[in-house]
């Protein structure tokens with residue numbers, strides 16, 4: 001049996017806003033599965049090797065529940081454009097380059113490394129429409145230790161001259177891609193209609209049937225921007241609301257992840273709740289593209305599943321620690337807009353959305369629950385100035401905003417140590 005025992009100040013969020021602290025405690029895993037968090041080393045582990053991280057924090061590794069791998073090279077570009085112009089001017093031409101497998105290899109190796117080095121061990125990710133590049137992406141993620149879902153994008157209308165498939169190509173390539181996905185262990189396929197304007201009814205119907213027959217999860221975009229919403233309504237006059245264009249084709253259920261959900265009204269949110277759809281909040285992207293400010297507090301209060309994503313490259317940062325502080329800032333903007341009636345998110349709430357809420361989509365229990373696969377990171381904040389000795393709660397809050405160079409010391413993913421920082 002392989003035993004991992006990590007020592008440090010162990011912080012976990014087993015419920016929304018509930019921070020559990022074990023100072024100078026032990027996080028143990030057997031064969032990659034967590035057995036518990038202990039204030040003193042249990043007798044049965046006496047004499048076992050302990051990896052001691054001293055005063056460092058040991059945190060749950062976050063899950064980035066929405067990002068676009070082929071947009072990684074264009075972070076911070078076109079941030080003066082609204083969504084639909086930004087897609088046509090920046091995202092589509094950039095994604096078209098992934099017809100070249102060598103380019104895909106180079107970018108995806110970097111991305112996979114940067115995700116792990118930042119502590120992100122789980123993803124729910126869009127590739128481009130290219131089958132070969134998508135398989136290269138999956139290889140590179142698996143090699144680096146990133147786990148989760150990756151989708152070959154489907155788009156058979158409203159793309160670009162060099163970024164669009166025929167309906168038939170889209171179906172055939174998706175089937176061929178799914179066959180090749182059997183070679184992967186930690187990275188699994190997710191059905192990925194880009195968004196309603198990108199997919200004909202015939203393709204949507206095919207994808208819904210495929211997801212059902214093969215029991216696959218589904219990811220797409222929902223109500224990100226008001227111009228997008230109006231466009232969807234023009235394309236589907238038979239649907240009263242955006243979500244119905246997915247529901248109509250069997251793409252709306254408890255294994256569906258919908259990015260953004262900025263402009264969902266009460267009726268659309270009720271449909272999310274009823275179906276168990278997960279909304280992925282992407283605060284940096286929503287601000288960069290002037291999409292709006294998602295009503296996260298309202299969604300949480302209504303009992304909707306909410307997780308967090310970077311939406312790279314609508315979002316400019318890959319770190320989920322940054323996404324968490326951005327979610328706090330966005331919730332403050334929402335509070336101001338709502339006439340001070342909604343509370344902003346606390347640091348433990350935002351960190352819950354970044355970790356346990358995303359992990360739930362992969363079937364894990366919240367926090368460092370026994371039985372969960374070990375996904376953790378050791379974070380060093382010893383070089384930051386302190387105005388007074390910080391409590392663990394203050395240290396968590398601060399590390400969402402400020403981190404020293406090389407703060408992430410080590411990362412474990414699915415029980416394996418996948419990153420060790422070089423000594424500086």
Ligand code: GUN
Nearest residue numbers: 068091194195221311314
């Ligand atoms: N909607 C459809 N495609 C995209 C995309 O690539 N990024 C964002 N933010 N929204 C989208």
Ligand code: FE
Nearest residue numbers: 068221259311
């Ligand atoms: Fe997106």
